[in-house]
Structures are given as structure tokens and as C-alpha cells.
Amino acid sequence: MPEPATPNPEFIPADGTPQVDLAFATSVAGSDTSTSIVVDPTGELQITLGERKLSERRDIVYATPQDADGKPFPLRLFLLVPDTDGPAPLVLFVPGGGFVIARKELSPDTKAYVAEAGFAVASIEYRTIVQGTTFREAVADVQSALRHLRAHAQEFGIDTGRVALWGESAGAYLAALTGVLGGRSLSDPATTDPEAAVTAVVDTFGASDLTRIAADFDPATQAAYAGADNIAAMFVNGRTSGKSLADDPEAAAESNPISHLDSTPALPAFLLLHGTADPVISPSQTLLLHEALRAHGADSTRVVLVGAGHGDLAVLADAEVGQPWSTRRTMDLITDFLRRTLRD
Template identity: 50%
Template sequence: MNADPQQLPELVLARSVAPSDTSTSIVVSGASEPQIRTGVVGVTAHTDVVYVTRQDADGADLPMRLDLLVPQTPGPQPVVIFLPGGGFVLANKEAALQRRTFVAEAGYAVASVEYRTVLTGATYRDAVADVGSAIRFLRAHAAEFGLDAANVAVWGESAGGYVASLVGTSQTTDLGVRAVVNQFGVSNLLKFVDDFAPDEQQALLRPGTAAARFVFGPGTNLSLADDPEAVAAADPARYVTDQTPPFLHFHGSADNVVPPRQSLLLHTALLEHGVESTRYVLTGARHGDLSAVLGDPAAALPWSTEEVLGYITGFLGKHLHA
């Protein structure tokens, strides 16, 4: 499922970034060095694996694909589902290859999963359903690929972090997700709007934005402000219980695409329910997953350091190798 390269996410950039409370978070440097290196451990790549076939708006078959990286080490490997960002418009499974490879070399089978977006008339519910189908597919084919599919984590960036958070908080009982990594993902879309200047809010609250379509469905004439209850139902924090799996959050203090308060809202809800939740705030770091779209490749560098990826692999090791 490849998006039209001319169809880019609708982005509104905040002119200033309101700082979020860091009293329950860990503040670290947003330095871009040292960068991760790969190639230490052999990795087998399985590309364009069809994990389920959906139908598009015209009823035609829509094969959904994933790319799977499996380390060439003995024994079945725990599974990490990676969900790329893309402003609810794109879900490019080829994204973040070096970071995915680094995690695979650390001892995990990393499946980068394309999920449906507004380009195919999807809502957040459809995206969550796609992740569930991918997990079930990998579990059914665990012997074929050498997977320990009883141990599954979900890791997403930006819109992918939002979908990962929804999977972690609202997952059906058969998914068995044991851990969630949320990198600069949205949580509450109305509070998201509140962190922008008045004219920027007007742009975000236009009827039929990508975010509105991802909540309400294709062809909507609603804005996010027109149905607050439906927007609240799309907030992963609503579904947190004391049974929710552990979360690891990351946000840049200078993120002007997804304000830092978004990860804080979910982090706080998790802590209030007694769920293990750790939040890192990278000083000065910006929004990484859309660095090419934003014309700022340097924005991605703080997110591919040994320090940040070390936090991720350490968290995965704690919860998938226990």
C-alpha cells in the first residue's frame, strides 16, 4: 500500500513550543552524537509480506504489508511491531530502517507494519485493527520466521506512536502486547490544538482535516471541535486500566509538530492507574519522523543516538526477555 508521493501530511507548525511539566519525567540532552551503528549482527530481511487483505473504498482488494527483520541468532526472537508516522496520511513501512535494524541486532524480530490511513478512507479504529491482524499473522507464522510471538511489543513514532498507544491501551485480550514505546505521539487531539496560537488553531480546526477524517471517517464535514465526545473516544488515555502494559515515552522539548504535553497527558493517566510508565524529554529536540518532509534532516539525529536507542532496547529487554 504505497501512498501517492505527492500526498503529504497536512502540517501546522507551532511558532513557539509551550514547555510541559517534567516533574514525573526524565530530562536528557538532545545531543545528536554518538549515532548508532549497525552491521554487528547478521539480520535476515523479509520484505513486502502480506499480513492481511482489506478492501478499499471501491471494494477492490487492498493487500496490507510488513517488512520483517530477524536477527541471525539462535532461538526464537521476541517481536517488536514498528508503526511509522505520517500525519494520519502516510504509513511508510520502509521508514526508520537503521533504527529498526539496530533493535533487531539487539535480539528482536522487528516488523515494520503499514496500516490504513485517511488515503484509504480509514479511521483510527481501522489502523488499530490492522496492527491486531499483523500480530495475529506473525503469531500464526512464528515457526516459519523464527519468532517468539508470545512476547510482543509495539513501538511507534508520531501518528504511529498514537496508534501504538491505542493498541496498548485498548487491545483485545488475544493480542498480548507486553510493552509499548511511544515516540512523540498524539494523545488528546483537542488538547493538542490548545497548544497552538489562535491562527494555528483555526487551521487545525478546519473541517475535514486529516486528523478529523481519522477520527470521524472519510468525507466528514466536521472539525475536531464539532464532536468532542468522539474525539475523547479516540484518546488512548481513556482506555487505561491497571492491566495496561508498561509504556516508554519520548518527546523533544522543541517539538513544534506534536507539542510535548501530548505524551505527558498519557504518561500521567498511566501513572494514575498504577501502570509502569517512563517519559524521557530530550532537551532541544524536534519532531524526528517527518524531518525529510519538514526539510530539516538534522531533526532526526537526536532520535538515532546510542543513548535513545539504548533506552528502547533496555526497556524491551526488561519486558520481553523476563
């Protein structure tokens, strides 16, 4: 069930394009796959829809935080709920957008596929660099969405005890960070809210250690991420801070999901997926998190798609790059994981 093509205009800069540039690698080095499942998506069938009736709720305001100027900034979500006998497990989708935009309308077909598999799927907006905020506010927005959905669970027909996060790209990074926090607040680490915790996380071509986001790339791309004028540094330190990630190592560590693993007694289960030809986020980013999770005794599975690029680039009219991520085989890895962790 595709959503409307027009996103909330507040999440697009005035001229319709992001105001910061993404760096695209010209080469991608291979990374270790010995602890991962390797899948070749070539020739795999694409997903189809229409197997189950879905109901939808559009433009639900889940929070109204402030932007950097102190102005109220309503945040909205879109909810798909399958026709089931009882409350459906919840999957909160966090869209990508290079830390610059957050369009809840992204990936409509794959979200509908997950909903038709029996899960309520909520897709959210969150604050980004454009609103003058950092990763801390974006994580707070994801946590606010979890709390809102749980508070309205009976109205929406969702099961508050079975909740997962699913993100793509920048959204996958936020899903991972929110997941490992286990309900803890970045602004007040001593405070833990179980309503902001989840059982499982699906991380699709996401970042983890932003200081190494270009580790697999050519020297020119690595150099582009070394300064202060790149999206990773801006999202950690603030768009106008003038700081690189190396200039504030404490903030860089705080932004890294791996730094929080020791502080969460019960880590969620993780499914991480990455393409070997991703030119935006180094494939080793999901490997770093996967290995750290396993070292902490967490349930973590990593899947590597041979030859797949950065699926989010499909939004830039490159439909072909999204195809490995919308095959039935790839999507069934996600739905099977969600069934195992949330339903079975």
C-alpha cells in the same frame, strides 16, 4: 540494514505528495517534566550498525482488508530477524506519516539497531486517510499484523509470548491505542483477542488526546486544528465527514487511548519519548498519557529530549531533525526498556 527507498506506491497519492496539509507550529510552550527523565542529546554519538547478522523477509502480505470503495487493499510488512539461539522477542514497528501515508520503509537504521539488539522487528503498512479510513480501521490493521505474526511465529523465528509495539508520530498514537485496548476490538468492544495484545509499548513523539494535539502551540496553529479540514479531525471522523473533533465528542473520546484505560485489566508497560521543540505534536500529548497511565498503576516512563523536534520530519530531507532520535543514548533507552519488559 537499510530497507529499499521505494515504498509501496499505493501508500503515496498520485502526485507523490499528501493531499492534506500538516500544520507546523511557530512556537512551542514548555510542559511539565517533573515526572519525566530529561535528556540533552547534544553531542551524543550516533548509532552504528553491523554488530549482529540479520535476516530479512520483504513484502509479506499480512492482511487484505477493503478500502473505502470496498476494493481489496493488500497490506504488507517487512521483517528483520536477528541471528539468535532461539525465538526472538517481537517488536512491531508502526511508522508515522501524519495519518496520510504509512511507509513500512521509514526509519531503517533505528529499526536495524533494535533488531541487532536481539529483537525481531516487523514494520507494517496500514490504512490511512488516503484510503478513506479512520483510526478504527488503522487499529484493526495493527491488530491484524500482530495476529499474523503470531500465527507464523515458528516460520519467522519469533517468540509469541514476548511482543511489543513501537511507533513514531501517528504510528506511536496507533501503538498506544492498540496497546491499551489489550486485544479488544473497537468495532466489537465485547470481543477480546489475546493474540492482538502486547506486553510493552514504545511511543515516540506520538499523540494521545487529539482534541488537544495543538495545546502547546501558537494561536494560529491551534485554530488550524479547531476545524474539520485538518488531519486529526479527518482521521477520527472521516475525510469527507465535514466534522471537527468538537462536532463528535463521542468519536473523539473513542479515539483517545486514555479513555480505554479503565477497561483493560493488565496495561502494558510504556516508554514515551518527546522533544521539547516538536512543532507537529504538542509535547504535552505524551505527558497526558504518561500521567494517566501512572494514575492507573501502569509501568510508564517518559523521556524528554531537550531541543529535539519531530523526528519524522527527517523523511522530508531534514536529516538534522532526526539526529536526536538516532543517538546511541536515545536508542539505548529504547533497547534497554525492551530488554527489561520482554527479555529479562
